[in-house]
Amino acid sequence: xxxxxxxxxxxxxxxxxxxxxxxxxxxxxxxxxxxxxxxxxxxxxxxxxxxxxxxxxxxxxxxxxxxxxxxxxxxxxxxxxxxx
Numbered sequence: 001x002x003x004x005x006x007x008x009x010x011x012x013x014x015x016x017x018x019x020x021x022x023x024x025x026x027x028x029x030x031x032x033x034x035x036x037x038x039x040x041x042x043x044x045x046x047x048x049x050x051x052x053x054x055x056x057x058x059x060x061x062x063x064x065x066x067x068x069x070x071x072x073x074x075x076x077x078x079x080x081x082x083x084x
Contacts, residue, residue: 007031022052026061033065041065 001009011028014020029044045062048055 004031004034008035022048022055022058025051026055026058029058029065030061033061033068038065038068042069 008031011024014024025044025048029041029048032044033041042062042065045058048058
């Protein structure tokens with residue numbers, strides 16, 4: 001098991017414990033993205049942004065992950081905090 005896979009496993013255990021906060025979801029999303037699990041990564045990054053709508057790093061990583069997806073319209077862009 002790679003270090004990245006171990007990190008995902010550890011972060012998932014924190015999420016499963018109910019003690020996760022925005023940083024945990026962000027790190028899990030980034031790790032999943034690096035493993036090529038873009039759909040799952042986007043869900044975690046979205047959760048990080050739900051918990052902290054002003055989380056700029058999560059927004060940037062979500063944007064990068066979204067653009068790694070094939071163009072099929074499944075991942076809608078997320079507006080910047082405060083944008084209408």
